[in-house]
Amino acid sequence: MFLILLAHFIVATAALTLLQARPRVSAGLGVAVLLATTAFTVRWGVVDGDPAAQRWEWVGELGLSLNLRLDSFAVMMVLIISVLGAFVLAYSAAYFDPDRVTARFTGYFIAFAGVMSGLVMSADLFTMFVFWELTSVFSFLLIGLNSEKSAARVSALRALLVTGAGGLCLLAGTVLFQVELGTTSFVELATKGPGGTIITTAALLVLVGAFTKSAQFPFHFWLPGAMAAPTPVSAYLHSATMVKAGIVLMARMSPVFADIDLWRWLVVLAGGTTMIVGGARAMHSTDAKLLLAHSTVSQLGFLAVLAGVGIPGATYAAVVHVAAHAVFKAALFLSVGAVDHAVGTRDIRELNGVGRQMPVLATMAALSAASMAGVIPLFGFATKEKALAVLLKADETVGAVGNVALALVVVGAVLSTAYSVRFVRGVFGTKKDAPGTPVHHWPGVLLTGPVVVLSIASLAAGVFAADAGTLFDAVASTLDARASGKLALWPGVNTALVVSAGVVVVGAVVGLRVPLTLTSRVNQATGEDRNKFSGESAYHWVIDGILAGAKRITRYSQNGSLQTYVVVTMAMLASVFVVAMVQGDAPTIEGMTLADSWLQAIAALVAALFSIVVTFARHRFVAAVLLGGVGLSLAVLFALHGAPDLALTQLLVETVVLVVFLLVLRQLPRVFEAASNTSRRMVQVVVSTAVGVSVAAFAVMVNSARTAPTVGEQYIAESVPGGGGKNVVNVILVDFRGFDTFGEITVLAVAALGVANLVVMARRRASVDRMEQRA
């Protein structure tokens, strides 16, 4: 299984590098990999007994490993991903011109298919989280494919931030599970089950993660925005694969964790609301692709209710509807792409008579739309029928929440039929009083082919619903042993059928009555919701707030005044020493002599004298020279103490620094200006005195507070045998503490480069300013 994923990444890398100039070749390779995945999945996945599993140690010491498990549900999802992926990739070869952008698309697409397969095969939450984040990253890249369009960049970022935030919730939940139960494996979690506040919190965090990924209310707004992506991307990511990740996660968790009351209510309310909000938005869309995007949101709400409610029959219905939805929604997206490609628009107010000109495409798209509407004998009918039958009986097992779920789903289903009708009517219908839309490029076989095959699949699965239902029986059973079920094309006249028929009739009437020109405050180009009380505005509020807060903090802490920086740094330094001295035991000052020799005393006095005089200096030049004097006196002190290396270094540093100082002084006023006000001056005086006193006191105390033996002896003993040098100071620098030295020279290099660049930049700007003044 890891080999399959690896194959995806190798082809993806090749597409992005070696084959950059030949996107058609890499697309061909990609289709091959996806078909190979299909073959291997069927070969390995469909077995009796324990499903195939693989484990890859990642960070052994931390106990992190990636676990894949190919059970029937994973097989189904991988098949959806690989088969649809192959279709979409073939389609995109005709849809795009073969240029660099296409090369990038192909690479990202194949990589995405790989990580998505990894996600559905994950055997535990941790592995799933890893792939989860990777899908977010690749979807970001795919949505932002046309990076020169600002709408694409904004949408990509929004999708990344929303799903990324959800990913963090998922991570938090995963960690809680690991800490509390010692495992994140789905199989083991199912045996432990819910119990206790921490488990409940963990489960709900995971649920929130699933909501963001599957665009559930109130996180649904990123998905329509993601329509900025090219149509094949939308068809794949936003119908068949990535948005299903949350559904997959819910399906894996809910058989056990839906017993948490809050989980069930959250799923039903959020899913139901999503279904209705998405449906209502779809009825207000005039961009056919945006209509489909909102319809996807709506269908995802439906799936979330089914997958998350935790009733065995609903889990079965969720599994079959995931398959049904993937097939019809991909076909619909691809048909819109084909129409857009042919006539150059996808605005349903402008499209006219397209169906008459492209009858095959129109018929096939109508079949898929009928599946979405739940019309007999399409696959969508059978799955919706099953769902309704289960939800009608839901209150028997889960109580009131079951009735709420039923009510929301029925309303949502009406809207589903309505927007399916609106879609077919808008894209392929003929309006009486308008000219027909001219066709520029007739779609080739690669553009219509996938639509035809997928739509026929919807029809076939519907007609042979009973056989299809048996296939999915095993799939649902791996999620929940009780979730066995079957489908039927004609279930007989029962309550569910009556409800279903009513839904279709009402929905069709609504779909035909609502004018195609109906729009809303949602931006028809970007899918951006301008409603004041939506998840979208909450998102903007949060993002704007974070940015504004960051700016305010930056303005406050980085005000550009060197004096403030120095005062703050020095005050911190002094307080560190003061805290250290106050915290420790009362110090005893012992064994101190005033001076070792007369020379030493003189050097110290000279240093002190220079330091005092420097505070009275008015000229910067004088101050610099006096500071040099302090340094030189220190060098003398070092030399007297038998530290020639230190003395030499000090001497040289003082020399070089003085010269550099003089160079800097050219740019500064000759004389120090008096502080603007007295309080500022007082602060400076207090802080500098505090630093001086505390450092001196600390130095005295530290000497008499030693508890551990000095390392000096050891260094001296080791110097020649270990370091091969008689100069211990040097051996320490380059060997014993070589790592420190390396850090220091790195800092030195970075600081020097930074300062040099700042100076050059400032000078260039000043020079430009002056030229402008003269001009």
Add this chain to the structure above:
Amino acid sequence: MIGRRSTILTESERWLFPLVLLVSVYVTFRGHNAPGGGFIGGLIAGSAFIIRHLAGLPLTFGSGRRLVPELLIGGGLLTAAFTAVAPLAVEGSLLESNIWSFTWPVFGDVKVVSSAFFDLGVYFLVVGVVVLSLVSLSADPADPFDEGDPEGAP
């Protein structure tokens, strides 16, 4: 550059520059056994360039090729880093010293410690930092409006 060009400095630079550079190399390599080392050596070499700079001469070696301080800094850092990780290749620990002793005909017993290369990296880096400070902080000859230097740059 500050003020007028000094003849004394220009003349003395001619023999001072190579001499100081030579001393800096000597100090760097004796550093392992006597006061000295890469940092001190680098500063001494930096002083050589300071003398050259103060004498108003371009920062070049004898051949006339202009020094690229960024290259010195990067090269120095790389040398040090390479010395630090090299022992890992021969199953040593990070920054472990290797001592090679052999006898050469004229020099007698020679002992080379691998950490000398680390010191050499430090040396070049420090020279680079000093030269970079000089180059970036001194007047830009291409800028006719640099008011810091009334006499004009060399």
